[in-house]
Amino acid sequence: MTTVTDTLSTAPTTRTSSLVAQLRMDIIGGVFAPGSKLLIKDLCTRYGASPIPMREALSRLTSSGFVQAEDQRGFKVASASAQDLAEISGARMLVETEALRLSVLQGDVAWESRVVAAHHQLSRLAVREATAPAALSAQWDEAHMAFHDALLSACGSRVLLELAANLRERFTRYRYISALAAGRSGGPPAAAAPAPRDIPAEHSAIVEAALARDVARATALLQQHFQQTTELALAASGMQGTPGQRKAAVG
CATH class of the missing domain: 1.10.10.10 (Winged helix-like DNA-binding domain superfamily/Winged helix DNA-binding domain)
Structure with missing residues (x-):
């Protein structure tokens, strides 16, 4: 009562x-x-x-x-800078790759089901709003966070999961900052723009490796995924950073 x-x-x-x-x-x-x-x-x-x-x-x-x-x-x-983005991205990579490593080693059938379900839901959504192409879709963003949560959910460490969630949200702020900047300017300069990406294919490859219990491939693909996302955020926002900052951001 x-x-x-x-x-x-x-x-x-x-x-x-x-x-x-x-x-x-x-x-x-x-x-x-x-x-x-x-x-x-x-x-x-x-x-x-x-x-x-x-x-x-x-x-x-x-x-x-x-x-x-x-x-x-x-x-x-909180202010936004290339240095801050590099530090957040580098820390996120360390935390999430370790949590993914543990999940792949320890995950059971229930974990596999969570990963498959979260990936399926994410794959059905568009990254950007249909009525405002420069704006990120809030629905996709929520499903994207749930997807990464599912991948890490069998790591067995509450501390790692809390750190991952905080760093992911702080990194997401930079994705919105870069999307707004790109929308105002029409996109990053051609010389600065990263190569085109197939984000759904990146997610699918990570899931395939994780479910196959291929720890080395799954963590390597996740690192590459973070690297490309960070480079895109830097380019679109205009915060190119120094070579040292870009190196720190991608480990």
């Missing part, structure tokens, strides 16, 4: 968690530009919240890398 005390003790936490999720998705989706001020009063009006849970939500997003706290000046959206 739920008591009044239970309700009072869980309601603030639930509200704060909801605000964290809303703000995180709006930051990822580009509603708030990198480096822009996040005024608590304005955010409270926008999300229908009170200052205390809003401040707590911003503090949580600071610890997860989406928001930056400024001494005596409040909060702002």
Whole structure:
């Protein structure tokens, strides 16, 4: 039976968690530009919240890398740079390839079923919105995250899964930034644009290798997938970075 005390003790936490999720998705989706001020009063009006849970939500997003706290000046959206993208991409590659390695070694039939189902759902969706070709499809993006979650789901490490989820969301913000930049400019310069990709084929190859229990091939394909995605994000956003940064981004 739920008591009044239970309700009072869980309601603030639930509200704060909801605000964290809303703000995180709006930051990822580009509603708030990198480096822009996040005024608590304005955010409270926008999300229908009170200052205390809003401040707590911003503090949580600071610890997860989406928001930056400024001494005596409040909060702002985390800045975006080639160096930051390189570090996020490099860390994501290390975490997800290890989690995939463990999943391929340990995964059972239930894991195989999750991977096949998530891949099938993803393969049925378009990457971009039909009515706005420059915009990434939110439905595809959700299915894409679920696909990577399924691949890693048998790793047996809660810490690896939490790290992977955080890094994936932080990397997704750069995909939205690059999509918006490419939409405004008509795409990256021809000299900077990576070779055309067949993303569904990349996903299919990773699934095939994982289900065949080919650890070396599955992890190598995932690394290549990350490398190409990072290069595309750098090119489309105009943040080419130094050769050292590009090398760091791809391991």
